[in-house]
Amino acid sequence: MKSSNTFLRYVSRGLVYLLAILMALWVLLPIYLIGVAAFSEQLAVYKYPRPFFPSPFSTETMVFFLKSTGVAASVRSSVVVALITLSLSTLIGAPAGYAIARFVFRGRETFRLLVVSTRAFPIVILSIPLAVSFIEWGMYDSVYSLALMHTALALPFTILITSSVFASVPRDLEEAAMTLGCSQLQAFVRVSLPLALPGLAAATLFTFVLSWNEVFAAVILTVRNRTLPALVLTVLDVSPLPYRFAGGFFMLAPSLIFMLFIRKYLFNLWGKVTK
Amino acid sequence: MSTRRLQALTPYALLLPSVIFLLVFFAYPMVEAFTLAFRAEGGGWTLDNFQTMIRDVAFAPAFRTTLLLILIIIPVQFALALTMALLIQAKLKFSGLFLYIYAIPLGISELAAGIVWFAIFTERGYLNTVLTALGILDKPFIFLSYQNTGWLLFAVVLAEAWRATSIVMVILVAGLQSIPNEFLEAADVFGATLWDKVWRVILPLLRPSLQVALILRTILAFQVFAVALAVAGRGITLLAAEAYRWYNTYRDPNVAAAFAALIMVLSIVSTILYLWGLRTPEEQTL
Amino acid sequence: MAEIRLDNIRKTFGKIVATRDVSLTVHDTEFMVLLGPSGCGKTTLLRGIAGLEQIDSGRVFIGDKDVTDLPSRKRRIAMVFQSYAVFPHLTVYENIAFGLRMQRLPDSEVKKRVHSSAELLQITDLLDRFPAKVSGGQRQRVAVARAIAVQAEVLLMDEPLSNLDALLRLEMRAELKRLLKDVKSTVVYVTHDQVEALSLGDRIAVMKDGEILQCDTPLQVYDNPASEFIGGFIGNPPMNFLEVQLSDNAVMAGGASFTPPPAVRAALGNGARVALGIRAENIVAESVRTDGALSGAVLVVEPLGSHNLLTVQVGGERVKVNAHADSRFEPGQRIWLKFAPEKIRWMNRDTGRAIS
Numbered sequence: 027m028k029s030s031n032t033f034l035r036y037v038s039r040g041l042v043y044l045l046a047i048l049m050a051l052w053v054l055l056p057i058y059l060i061g062v063a064a065f066s067e068q069l070a071v072y073k074y075p076r077p078f079f080p081s082p083f084s085t086e087t088m089v090f091f092l093k094s095t096g097v098a099a100s101v102r103s104s105v106v107v108a109l110i111t112l113s114l115s116t117l118i119g120a121p122a123g124y125a126i127a128r129f130v131f132r133g134r135e136t137f138r139l140l141v142v143s144t145r146a147f148p149i150v151i152l153s154i155p156l157a158v159s160f161i162e163w164g165m166y167d168s169v170y171s172l173a174l175m176h177t178a179l180a181l182p183f184t185i186l187i188t189s190s191v192f193a194s195v196p197r198d199l200e201e202a203a204m205t206l207g208c209s210q211l212q213a214f215v216r217v218s219l220p221l222a223l224p225g226l227a228a229a230t231l232f233t234f235v236l237s238w239n240e241v242f243a244a245v246i247l248t249v250r251n252r253t254l255p256a257l258v259l260t261v262l263d264v265s266p267l268p269y270r271f272a273g274g275f276f277m278l279a280p281s282l283i284f285m286l287f288i289r290k291y292l293f294n295l296w297g298k299v300t301k
Numbered sequence: 302m303s304t305r306r307l308q309a310l311t312p313y314a315l316l317l318p319s320v321i322f323l324l325v326f327f328a329y330p331m332v333e334a335f336t337l338a339f340r341a342e343g344g345g346w347t348l349d350n351f352q353t354m355i356r357d358v359a360f361a362p363a364f365r366t367t368l369l370l371i372l373i374i375i376p377v378q379f380a381l382a383l384t385m386a387l388l389i390q391a392k393l394k395f396s397g398l399f400l401y402i403y404a405i406p407l408g409i410s411e412l413a414a415g416i417v418w419f420a421i422f423t424e425r426g427y428l429n430t431v432l433t434a435l436g437i438l439d440k441p442f443i444f445l446s447y448q449n450t451g452w453l454l455f456a457v458v459l460a461e462a463w464r465a466t467s468i469v470m471v472i473l474v475a476g477l478q479s480i481p482n483e484f485l486e487a488a489d490v491f492g493a494t495l496w497d498k499v500w501r502v503i504l505p506l507l508r509p510s511l512q513v514a515l516i517l518r519t520i521l522a523f524q525v526f527a528v529a530l531a532v533a534g535r536g537i538t539l540l541a542a543e544a545y546r547w548y549n550t551y552r553d554p555n556v557a558a559a560f561a562a563l564i565m566v567l568s569i570v571s572t573i574l575y576l577w578g579l580r581t582p583e584e585q586t587l
Numbered sequence: 588m589a590e591i592r593l594d595n596i597r598k599t600f601g602k603i604v605a606t607r608d609v610s611l612t613v614h615d616t617e618f619m620v621l622l623g624p625s626g627c628g629k630t631t632l633l634r635g636i637a638g639l640e641q642i643d644s645g646r647v648f649i650g651d652k653d654v655t656d657l658p659s660r661k662r663r664i665a666m667v668f669q670s671y672a673v674f675p676h677l678t679v680y681e682n683i684a685f686g687l688r689m690q691r692l693p694d695s696e697v698k699k700r701v702h703s704s705a706e707l708l709q710i711t712d713l714l715d716r717f718p719a720k721v722s723g724g725q726r727q728r729v730a731v732a733r734a735i736a737v738q739a740e741v742l743l744m745d746e747p748l749s750n751l752d753a754l755l756r757l758e759m760r761a762e763l764k765r766l767l768k769d770v771k772s773t774v775v776y777v778t779h780d781q782v783e784a785l786s787l788g789d790r791i792a793v794m795k796d797g798e799i800l801q802c803d804t805p806l807q808v809y810d811n812p813a814s815e816f817i818g819g820f821i822g823n824p825p826m827n828f829l830e831v832q833l834s835d836n837a838v839m840a841g842g843a844s845f846t847p848p849p850a851v852r853a854a855l856g857n858g859a860r861v862a863l864g865i866r867a868e869n870i871v872a873e874s875v876r877t878d879g880a881l882s883g884a885v886l887v888v889e890p891l892g893s894h895n896l897l898t899v900q901v902g903g904e905r906v907k908v909n910a911h912a913d914s915r916f917e918p919g920q921r922i923w924l925k926f927a928p929e930k931i932r933w934m935n936r937d938t939g940r941a942i943s
Binding site: 043044045046049050052053054056057058060063070072073074075076078089101117118119121122124125128131133134137140141143144146147148149150152153154155156157158159174175177178181182185210235238239240241242245246255259262263267270271273274275277278280281282284285286288289292293 | 308309311312313315316318319320322323325327329330331333334336381384385388391393397399400401402403404405406407408409410411412413414416418419420421423425426427429431433434441457463471474475478516517520523524526527530532534535541543544545548549554557558560561564565568570571
Binding site for chain 1: 638639658659665666674675685686689737743786
């Protein structure tokens with residue numbers, strides 16, 4: 027009786043692992059397949075039946091994509107936009123996040139609610155009116171203007187995430203520093219900042235990915251200075267398969283690395299934000 | 302006295318940049334979207350842009366497909382995400398690795414996801430290769446054809462479910478972590494099966510997280526367009542894609558703004574519906 | 588010299604008044620305990636002294652200096668937090684050195700002081716570790732060492748022992764007492780634990796609802812509580828209170844008569860309700876009737892090792908009595924209680940205050 031129970035427990039545990047692995051495959055398999063397509067020779071992409079391994083392994087398709095017209099420039103634009111977005115949203119948003127986490131003041135809840143409620147709006151759609159305004163202001167088709175739009179997109183996230191990161195540093199620690207001779211600013215620099223740094227880094231990485239991936243605003247707000255997703259999207263229906271596959275893989279690759287770093291902070295980033 | 306005054310002002314000083322930024326790049330364009338949508342070509346107010354929008358041949362299918370997509374994708378996503386979240390919480394070995402894998406799509410763009418699934422569904426793609434190898438098909442089937450709206454929709458659903466489940470999973474795991482283990486142990490003591498626990502303890506307690514995830518997912522789903530473009534080309538169209546087309550191809554920002562305004566209203570209405578439909582009764586909070 | 592003088596300190600949080608115009612003077616090198624139930628305002632008062640809470644009105648003086656508008660760092664105080672607030676990103680050494688470095692002391696001096704504080708708290712072998720790698724009790728020692736190292740004239744402690752388990756708390760209590768005798772700082776110590784207060788304080792300020800009800804030596808507070816609340820809050824078991832009636836010329840409680848001081852007679856004569864207070868250890872329980880004893884019935888017998896705690900029904904009221912450890916009382920038994928007359932305290936039921 028007892029042994030059959032143990033046996034059943036092993037079986038059910040095994041089934042749980044099987045399910046976990048199936049779910050992992052559901053995520054990984056498509057990535058693997060696009061990887062195969064991106065790292066085969068160009069001709070292999072047209073081969074049928076489609077090989078499931080890169081045979082032979084080749085960077086030819088990838089090189090072809092990266093050397094295509096406009097790709098190098100658009101990658102540069104993408105990185106520039108993402109870096110500006112990351113810096114701006116952190117510079118503007120982190121102080122607000124800190125204020126919400128640390129100070130009790132009139133209007134705090136109102137502000138927090140306003141920021142939370144921006145998520146009930148399709149922010150990306152705002153790029154249409156912004157495009158019109160940017161044209162009027164002579165700021166259209168510029169990576170800087172797009173970075174401003176992306177910052178608007180990222181800012182509510184940054185504020186909520188940094189406030190949850192700062193809130194996870196106990197207030198006592200800052201107060202202890204102040205009783206030991208620190209000013210408010212010194213206490214922040216010497217205590218809160220070092221403790222919040224890993225979380226803040228994860229938040230900024232997330233902002234980078236957000237901007238790197240964004241396509242609607244990018245395609246509306248730029249014409250000649252396309253970011254990578256905007257470029258790929260606009261040439262999608264006239265581009266050969268190898269170009270699309272290599273482009274697809276190139277665009278998703280950063281996520282594989284970023285998630286490795288952000289992983290530990292995912293729930294910091296999202297857990298308290300849901301409140 | 303002055304240090305006190307200064308201290309009281311500090312939080313406002315910290316908020317100021319954010320407030321200014323959000324006013325200029327959020328509040329202003331939001332108002333502007335509606336202004337544009339109701340603005341006539343020569344100036345003055347009009348409903349023409351909305352009439353143009355509704356009369357457009359693509360409007361009805363775009364509207365229908367957008368709603369249909371949301372209705373299909375969201376239940377699929379939530380079932381997948383809840384499964385993943387429960388697996389993460391099941392204290393498996395390598396759960397860190399599983400979490401990483403399940404979270405990867407969080408950083409993948411719509412466009413890239415669309416291309417990935419295009420590679421699978423295309424005529425000489427992986428799906429046809431498998432199906433012919435298994436003898437189910439004798440020659441490749443053209444899934445992504447304009448005539449096969451059903452298959453186009455199916456491929457887009459898969460791509461979206463694949464890409465956007467992660468965010469729901471993360472929110473649900475965060476929610477699960479806030480459910481004290483004692484509740485589940487108490488359920489165990491009273492003889493609840495896993496199924497009972499999910500339906501009678503976990504889901505009701507997860508209501509706030511579900512609400513947030515639903516709102517977020519629905520709003521994002523209203524903005525989807527690149528997946529559809531990458532997978533189905535012009536085969537199916539969505540509201541956001543029409544907004545893009547009216548702006549980029551027809552060079553008519555006013556009608557594009559009408560689409561934007563419509564999407565915004567739909568988003569807000571759905572948020573209100575979720576808030577109202579999934580509210581946690583006051584007496585059930587501890 | 589660091590006398591602390593609080594002058595009408597008032598602090599409100601929204602509609603809640605945390606401290607209601609509290610005034611208190613703590614003498615130089617005195618150990619003052621702020622004692623009270625949670626929410627009585629004791630921590631707010633402490634944080635007001637520390638400069639962590641901006642008070643609404645009133646003045647705070649440390650030494651002879653008005654520090655009301657000075658930030659924490661300029662008040663020459665040190666503080667031990669309830670959560671310890673040990674910096675997780677710094678080693679134990681750097682934690683203790685934190686305040687010294689802020690004073691820009693030369694490295695040699697920092698080293699000397701860190702080591703002497705660490706020695707005092709017996710954590711010298713932990714100096715290189717990070718806080719995550721030491722136990723809760725050791726973390727607490729780090730917090731105390733860090734506060735002592737700065738040699739502040741005022742040392743503030745916010746329930747420093749409340750997060751320790753019972754055994755460790757007992758040990759640390761005695762050690763704190765030994766330590767703080769040598770340090771010669773003025774100490775303000777917040778606790779809700781009356782035993783801690785009695786054991787540590789030179790004086791105890793008992794607080795409730797944002798007010799100080801009594802401020803006196805531990806013995807006085809225990810022996811002569813200024814109100815029914817204090818008699819009940821301090822001591823375990825709480826002080827017994829029996830309502831008395833005026834009958835002819837005597838005052839009756841539980842069937843026995845007592846001779847009250849004139850003030851009590853006067854109060855009763857004015858129609859006030861009066862209670863007689865007495866502590867459990869000042870009552871002698873006998874199984875035979877004696878003169879002037881109250882009769883009652885034993886309800887519960889709790890053997891506590893050092894003595895037996897009896898709950899006795901006397902008329903409509905219950906009385907806690909300490910009986911000898913080898914006494915043999917049984918529930919239901921009829922017994923007689925004799926009150927030590929010099930230990931009887933009189934309270935005005937209507938105001939809750941002692942009648943003196």
